[in-house]
Structure formats: structure tokens, C-alpha cells
Amino acid sequence: MLLKGGSVNPLPCAPQRPRAAAAQPRAACRAVGRPQAPLLGARKQLLSSPCFAKEQSPLLRSGQQHARGDALVAHAAEVGQRPTIPAGDSWANHPPPPTTPSEQVLDLWQQADAVCFDVDRTVTTDASVGLLAKFMGIEHEAQTLMEQANRGEINLTKAFEERLANLNFSPADIDRFLEQHPPATRLVPGVQELIAALKARGVEVFLISGGFREMALPIASHLQIPAKNVFCNTMSWQLDDNGEPIRLQGLDMTRAAESHFKSRAIERIRRKYPYNNIIMVGDGFSDLEAMQGSPDGADAFICFGGVMERPAVASQADWFIRSYDELMKSLKRYKVTMVGSGAWACTAVRMVGQSTAEASQQPGSMFDKNVTMWVHEDKNSERNLIQYINENHENYIYLPGIDLGENVIADNDLIRACKDADLLIFCAPHQFMHGICKQLAAARVIKRDAKAISLTKGMRVRAEGPQMISQMITRVLGIDCSVLMGANIAGDIAREELSEAVIAYANRESGLLWQQLFQRPYFAINLLADVPGAEMCGTLKNIVAVGAGMGDGLGCGSNSKASILRQGLSEMRKFCKFISPTVRDDTFFESCGVADLIASSYGGRNRKVAEEWARRRNEGDEVVTFETLERDMLSGQKLQGVLTSDEVQEILHARGWELEFPLFTTINRIIHGEVPVNMLLRYREACKMPGSKKKRQASPA
Numbered sequence: 076m077l078l079k080g081g082s083v084n085p086l087p088c089a090p091q092r093p094r095a096a097a098a099q100p101r102a103a104c105r106a107v108g109r110p111q112a113p114l115l116g117a118r119k120q121l122l123s124s125p126c127f128a129k130e131q132s133p134l135l136r137s138g139q140q141h142a143r144g145d146a147l148v149a150h151a152a153e154v155g156q157r158p159t160i161p162a163g164d165s166w167a168n169h170p171p172p173p174t175t176p177s178e179q180v181l182d183l184w185q186q187a188d189a190v191c192f193d194v195d196r197t198v199t200t201d202a203s204v205g206l207l208a209k210f211m212g213i214e215h216e217a218q219t220l221m222e223q224a225n226r227g228e229i230n231l232t233k234a235f236e237e238r239l240a241n242l243n244f245s246p247a248d249i250d251r252f253l254e255q256h257p258p259a260t261r262l263v264p265g266v267q268e269l270i271a272a273l274k275a276r277g278v279e280v281f282l283i284s285g286g287f288r289e290m291a292l293p294i295a296s297h298l299q300i301p302a303k304n305v306f307c308n309t310m311s312w313q314l315d316d317n318g319e320p321i322r323l324q325g326l327d328m329t330r331a332a333e334s335h336f337k338s339r340a341i342e343r344i345r346r347k348y349p350y351n352n353i354i355m356v357g358d359g360f361s362d363l364e365a366m367q368g369s370p371d372g373a374d375a376f377i378c379f380g381g382v383m384e385r386p387a388v389a390s391q392a393d394w395f396i397r398s399y400d401e402l403m404k405s406l407k408r409y410k411v412t413m414v415g416s417g418a419w420a421c422t423a424v425r426m427v428g429q430s431t432a433e434a435s436q437q438p439g440s441m442f443d444k445n446v447t448m449w450v451h452e453d454k455n456s457e458r459n460l461i462q463y464i465n466e467n468h469e470n471y472i473y474l475p476g477i478d479l480g481e482n483v484i485a486d487n488d489l490i491r492a493c494k495d496a497d498l499l500i501f502c503a504p505h506q507f508m509h510g511i512c513k514q515l516a517a518a519r520v521i522k523r524d525a526k527a528i529s530l531t532k533g534m535r536v537r538a539e540g541p542q543m544i545s546q547m548i549t550r551v552l553g554i555d556c557s558v559l560m561g562a563n564i565a566g567d568i569a570r571e572e573l574s575e576a577v578i579a580y581a582n583r584e585s586g587l588l589w590q591q592l593f594q595r596p597y598f599a600i601n602l603l604a605d606v607p608g609a610e611m612c613g614t615l616k617n618i619v620a621v622g623a624g625m626g627d628g629l630g631c632g633s634n635s636k637a638s639i640l641r642q643g644l645s646e647m648r649k650f651c652k653f654i655s656p657t658v659r660d661d662t663f664f665e666s667c668g669v670a671d672l673i674a675s676s677y678g679g680r681n682r683k684v685a686e687e688w689a690r691r692r693n694e695g696d697e698v699v700t701f702e703t704l705e706r707d708m709l710s711g712q713k714l715q716g717v718l719t720s721d722e723v724q725e726i727l728h729a730r731g732w733e734l735e736f737p738l739f740t741t742i743n744r745i746i747h748g749e750v751p752v753n754m755l756l757r758y759r760e761a762c763k764m765p766g767s768k769k770k771r772q773a774s775p776a
């Protein structure tokens with residue numbers, strides 16, 4: 076655990092950039108679409124002035140004073156007194172601190188890309204140097220040194236160095252100390268939960284402390300903060316002949332004691348990562364300086380006064396808190412919008428609404444409780460559907476008899492429903508998806524960092540080839556898009572029958588986020604890193620389900636139906652591999668593969684309508700069409716399989732692959748009356764037969 080070798084200071088002193096060179100607005104402000112807060116901007120301007128550089132600014136003077144204040148506080152904490160307010164500091168001498176954040180500061184907090192925490196008395200209730208001194212039984216000496224420092228008889232750096240030398244400990248002592256003071260016993264209440272909630276939102280967390288790296292690393296590890304995110308000083312060890320550390324010889328505190336230690340750490344973070352918006356949380360002057368000490372320092376400083384209240388620091392902070400609950404409650408909550416209101420859209424929004432309602436009971440909830448649902452208004456609905464849903468929480472047309480939940484709010488305006496959404500769920504029949512996306516793109520309302528997921532099963536055919544719906548969303552709207560696919564008959568899941576699905580993601584963090592929203596006790600989610608495979612499976616199985624329905628209409632037995640399904644699965648796999656060679660084989664064994672194929676071919680709408688169509692055709696009804704059956708049998712719900720068959724056939728034809736896909740080709744030829752329906756059972760011949768002269772029938776759209 077101990078680092079070998081001499082003293083290592085991980086923070087090189089970076090030259091300070093003049094304000095003008097850092098003139099690009101802080102991206103956090105860009106992200107929230109406003110100029111930087113006057114308060115923060117003014118402070119930074121002051122600091123970048125030549126006057127500051129010459130160490131004449133009021134801030135720097137107060138920075139020098141704070142070293143004394145810090146020493147007093149450290150001393151007080153170490154001797155166990157823990158005053159609420161350190162000696163020498165008083166609220167009477169300072170304006171009241173901002174206990175309520177301004178809108179700008181709240182925005183900065185909610186849009187943070189990274190949050191840096193001080194360690195002593197911010198993450199831990201103690202200060203590690205003091206605790207070590209106590210552990211080694213030299214509290215008294217340490218106290219005397221600190222008193223000397225406080226009286227100005229020796230400087231603070233020297234006091235720290237001497238204190239460290241006095242400790243005189245070995246690597247084994249440190250191990251014993253860490254054993255006796257495990258991180259879990261030292262944490263400030265709520266800090267662990269806050270850090271977990273930040274990380275769950277994709278916010279990077281750093282520890283920046285003037286303390287020892289050796290002491291901070293176990294804390295970081297307990298909080299699952301990677302060691303690369305810990306900025307501290309390193310102990311310097313006397314080494315034996317084999318280079319093994321034997322005794323602590325000191326610590327290079329010179330840089331840590333500098334007033335710009337923490338802002339330099341943040342400058343360094345900025346150089347390494349493209350963060351727009353960095354927040355510093357801490358209790359002392361050095362934490363305030365993380366923002367004030369450099370134009371490239373933190374964008375905002377939140378002063379934590381839960382262990383030690385320091386009026387001189389708190390009054391200059393952007394936000395003063397005494398408990399992490401305040402930050403937890405103010406974390407960003409994702410707004411969710413469902414685009415679609417059919418049977419599956421309503422079932423899915425019901426599950427999502429259940430999850431957001433449950434989550435919103437927790438202080439650090441990721442999600443806004445209410446879920447907006449864009450409802451396409453069908454001209455022929457008898458009652459105002461939007462009003463009906465909002466009053467009765469039921470979609471009487473597409474999912475009758477099912478309570479959607481009070482927190483599902485219907486809206487008939489697509490733009491209004493989507494403009495504030497952080498998470499967009501697309502679940503409209505696939506033939507409408509391009510129009511919907513175009514409308515949204517033209518309105519330019521989609522948030523830059525919004526995430527999408529598509530539940531739509533289908534594709535779009537263009538001259539260049541097929542485009543899956545998730546690709547189209549990403550292309551047209553410029554946002555990340557996952558997919559949810561599986562054996563999911565809407566009505567069964569709305570009744571909370573056990574079911575499962577996969578969420579396939581391009582970005583694992585997005586996958587995990589969507590899993591939190593969709594996972595229910597009756598709806599299990601598997602994550603899969605194969606978006607094209609999952610989405611093509613969900614799309615192609617609709618063609619096979621049409622074939623299975625035709626077989627049912629012909630009165631086929633189980634063997635024949637199993638043959639159709641097996642051949643269908645084989646052609647699904649072949650098509651996927653032809654189009655996207657990276658599609659994984661195991662995807663076909665997931666819910667989106669063979670399971671969805673079975674569910675749809677036994678219980679789906681495509682099967683049902685195709686059965687009726689084939690039965691009537693086989694009995695000689697030449698007039699019956701899928702379009703009329705869709706209208707008569709599905710009360711507004713949409714078939715996807717017939718249209719998908721045409722779309723896939725266009726690709727097969729264009730690429731000369733028709734005979735490689737005999738079942739797909741035969742199903743399409745039957746739909747268009749080019750071969751009789753009973754040729755389904757002779758699909759290997761039917762795909763090659765000369766076609767009848769019949770005009771191709773339009774597919775329902």
C-alpha cells in the first residue's frame with residue numbers, strides 16, 4: 076500500500092493563464108445557455124488582475140490569514156474540542172452565507188461534469204494528521220507546535236513538517252492506523268450516498284486534499300473513487316538497502332501549503348479532461364481558493380459547514396450547506412418523455428412511471444416523478460383522448476382497463492412534450508418515426524445531452540441500404556440511442572405477467588440508466604452490447620410472425636409451425652450478419668431473439684391478422700387485404716410485419732439475395748398474391764416460382 080521512494084509531489088506548478096487566454100465561457104454556462112454568473116465572473120476577474128498576481132488582493136491577504144485560521148481549527152479538531160466555529164472567526168464579522176443557492180449556482184451544481192471534494196472535515200469528520208498524532212500518542216507535541224504556528228512563532232509548513240517528523244512511524248504503524256480507523260467509521264453522514272448519486276449520473280468525483288495520499292487512498296477506495304482522481308501530498312520515506320520503506324522521514328508540504336494548491340489541481344484536471352463545469356466542495360480557505368485562485372479553477376465553491384463552520388470562508392462561498400442532504404435534494408432529476416401512446420407505449424410508460432414514482436421518494440432520486448407522454452391525436456377518437464388520460468389515467472383506445480398511473484401526463488404537442496426531456500423513449504409504429512424525428516429536429520428543441528431509447532420494431536429503407544430506427548434517431552437528432560427489445564406482448568406485461576427484455580446500448584452508462592427505469596419485479600432487463608443485433612431481431616421476427624400466422628390460417632400442425640420458426644430464425648441471423656457482421660451470436664438466444672420470435676408467432680398481432688388473412692385467402696376470398704383486417708381487428712393498433720416484409724424484400728431484391736432468404740421471399744410473394752398462400756409450406760420452391768401477374772398490394776401504413 077505504501078509508496079516507495081522519496082518525496083513526490085504530484086502537482087507540478089502550472090503557470091497561471093491570464094484571464095483573456097481563458098476567455099471561452101465556462102461550458103457549464105454554455106450548457107445552461109446563459110452567461111457566467113456575474114458573481115463568479117467578477118470574482119475571477121479580480122483574481123486575474125495584476126494586483127492579485129502581486130499578492131496584494133484582499134483575497135490573498137485573507138488567504139494568508141486563513142492559514143492561521145486553519146491551523147487553529149486543525150488544532151481544535153485534533154484535541155477533540157470540535158468547536159462549531161473556530162477561534163478567531165465569528166459570524167459577527169461576516170455577511171450571512173448563501174444558504175439558498177442562486178438559480179445560476181443551482182444550474183452549475185445540476186450540470187456539473189466533475190465535483191472535487193476536500194477530504195479533512197468535508198468527507199471525513201476528522202483531520203488525518205491530527206488523528207495520526209493522536210494514534211501515535213504525540214497529541215501534546217502536535218498541539219504545542221500548532222499553538223506556536225498560531226502565535227506566528229513558526230510557520231505553518233514548518234509546524235506540519237515537524238509534526239510529521241515527530242510521528243516517527245513505520246509502514247506497519249500506518250497499516251495499524253488504517254485498521255483501527257476504517258474509512259466507514261470516519262465519513263461525514265450522507266457523503267457516501269451523495270458521491271454514489273453523483274457517479275450514477277455520470278459525474279466524475281475527485282478528492283483534492285493537502286493531506287496524505289496514503290491516508291486518502293483508503294477513503295477513496297471505500298467511496299469507489301479511482302486512485303487517479305486523488306490529488307494529495309505523498310509521504311517521504313527513509314528506505315532500506317532493498318529500497319523498502321522503513322521510517323517516515325517527512326513530507327513535502329511546501330506546495331500543499333501554497334495558497335494555489337487546489338486550484339492548480341483543478342487546472343490539471345481541466346487539461347486532462349474536457350470538463351465544462353467543475354464544482355469544489357470543502358470547508359476551508361484552500362477550498363475556496365480552488366475557485367478563486369485561478370481563472371481555470373472551479374466554477375463554483377460549495378462550503379460545507381457540517382463539521383466545522385468557518386464564517387470567513389462560508390460568507391464568500393456560492394452556497395453554504397450544513398448537511399449533504401441539501402445537495403442530494405438538489406441533484407439533477409432527469410425528465411422523461413414517452414413519444415408514442417399505442418399499446419406498447421402505454422405499457423412501457425406505465426412501468427417507467429412506476430419506477431420514477433418509487434425513485435422520487437428517495438432524496439437522491441435520478442428521476443423526476445412525472446413522465447410526459449406524447450399522444451398522437453387520432454381524428455376519429457370519440458372523446459378527447461389527452462383529457463381522458465389526464466383525468467382517468469387510462470388510454471381507453473390502446474390499452475383499455477389499465478391504470479397508467481397518476482404521474483403519466485399526456486400531451487398532444489410533440490415539441491412541448493420533448494423540449495425539456497433528458498430521457499426520450501421512442502415507441503411509435505416505425506412508419507411514423509422518420510416524420511416524428513424530422514419534426515423534432517426542425518424545431519431544434521432536443522437537449523444536446525439528452526439520451527434516447529427506441530422500443531420501436533422496424534427499419535427504414537433508403538437507397539444506401541437499411542437504417543434501423545435507433546440509427547435514424549441518432550442521425551436526425553444527434554443523440555445517443557439505446558434499444559429495448561424482447562418477447563413483450565403489451566397486454567400481458569400491462570397485467571404484470573412475468574416477462575423480460577434486453578436493453579442494447581452503445582454506451583454502457585446509458586444502458587444502466589435505462590435499466591433503472593424499465594426494470595420492474597415482473598419485467599427483467601438484461602444488458603447487451605449489441606444494438607444492431609437486438610434491433611434487427613426485433614424487426615425481422617415480425618416477418619416470421621406473419622409467416623407463422625399464415626401457417627395457422629392454413630391449419631398447420633406443430634411440426635410445420637416449428638419449421639417456419641426455425642427457418643425464420645436462421646434467415647434472421649443470416650440477414651443480420653449480412654447487414655452487420657459484428658452482430659453477436661448470443662443475441663439470438665436473448666429475449667430479443669428466439670424468445671420474441673416465439674412470443675410473437677404465438678401471441679402477437681401480426682400472427683393474428685395473418686392467420687385471418689391466410690384463412691380467408693385459402694378459402695378463396697380474393698378481396699381481403701391486410702389493411703382492412705388491420706383496421707377491423709386491431710382498433711387503431713398498427714401491424715409492422717407486412718410493411719417490414721416489403722422493406723426487407725427491397726433490400727434482398729436490390730442486393731440479389733432473394734434466393735438466399737427463401738422464407739422471407741415466399742412470405743412477401745404471398746402477401747402480394749404472387750404465389751398462393753398454401754405455397755408457404757413449399758417455401759423453397761415458392762421463392763423461385765415465376766410470379767403471377769397480379770399487381771402488388773399496398774402494405775398497411
Ligand SMILES: NC(=O)c1ccc[n+]([C@@H]2O[C@H](COP(=O)([O-])OP(=O)(O)OC[C@H]3O[C@@H](n4cnc5c(N)ncnc54)[C@H](O)[C@@H]3O)[C@@H](O)[C@H]2O)c1
Pocket residue numbers: 415416417418419420421450451452453473502503504505507530531532533563564565566711712713714715
Ligand atoms: N404492442 C405490442 O405488444 C408491442 C410490443 C413490443 C414492441 N412493439 C413495437 O412498438 C411500436 C409501437 O407499438 P404500439 O403497440 O405502442 O403502437 P400501436 O401498434 O398500438 O399503434 C398505435 C399508435 O400509433 C399512433 N399513430 C397512428 N397514426 C399515427 C401517426 N400518423 N403518427 C404518429 N402516431 C400515429 C396512434 O395514435 C397510437 O398511439 C411498434 O414498432 C411495435 O412493433 C409493440
Ligand SMILES: O=P(O)(O)OC[C@H](O)CO
Pocket residue numbers: 532561562563564565620671674675678679680681682714715
Ligand atoms: O403484436 P406484434 O406482432 O406486433 O408483436 C408484439 C411484440 O413485438 C412482441 O414482442
